[in-house]
Amino acid sequence: MGRAEGWAAADVAEVLIPEEALLAKVRDLGGHISADYAGKDLVLISILKGGFVFLADLCRAVSIPVSVDLMAVSSYGPGSRSLGVVRILKDLDETITGREVLIVEDIIDTGLTLSYLLRNLQPRMPASLKICVLLDKPARRIVDLPIAYRGFEIPDRFVVGYGLDYRQRYRNLPFIATLTQDAIDRLNRE
Ligand code: IMP
Ligand code: MG
DSSP states (O other): OOOOOGGGTTTEEEEEEOHHHHHHHHHHHHHHHHHHTTTSOEEEEEEETTTHHHHHHHHHHOOSOEEEEEEEEEEOSSTTOOOSOEEEEEOOSSOOTTSEEEEEEEEESSSHHHHHHHHHHGGGOOSEEEEEEEEEOGGGOSSOOOOSEEEEEOOSOOEEBTTBOBTTBOTTOSSEEEEOHHHHHHHHHO
């Protein structure tokens, strides 16, 4: 179903969200964010690595002045699932005190990563602290979090593309897709 980039075509089981739908949604989110934060000191904070593609497109869909900052965290746990134990590998460069902060994340699954980040950023006293996620997998939520901006709700399937990886691959697919079991098995052997 759907098309895949040539190099990954054999590995893709199903394209869940095609490129055109992603870009239309990002434009839509950018419009809402621009209206909601007009006249404010907005900082978009993304979490490496998964968030970088979404952030790159989203910040260009925002039509008001904006700063961009990056954090890197690592979730302990084997391969693809997070266990909620999060370590900061790279902190923000800028101070967020008194500023309007919007966390831009690729996906919310259990919610453990984002809840950790909220607890880490809130004490820095931003004027506001909200969450924008491209993908929401509500089926596995452990921590209930307020999501201010949401792209798509997806079923409980492991997805790759548009920044999301499996064992560091497939981040450069321009769409969101599931992988074949053969592709997963092959990467597990590498
Ligand atoms: P959470 O802490 O369980 O909400 O998981 C968040 C992180 O787990 C995301 O930022 C991703 O790095 C990773 N993750 C969760 N589901 C997927 C998926 O379907 N594909 C790729 N990464 C995922
Ligand atoms: Mg991530």
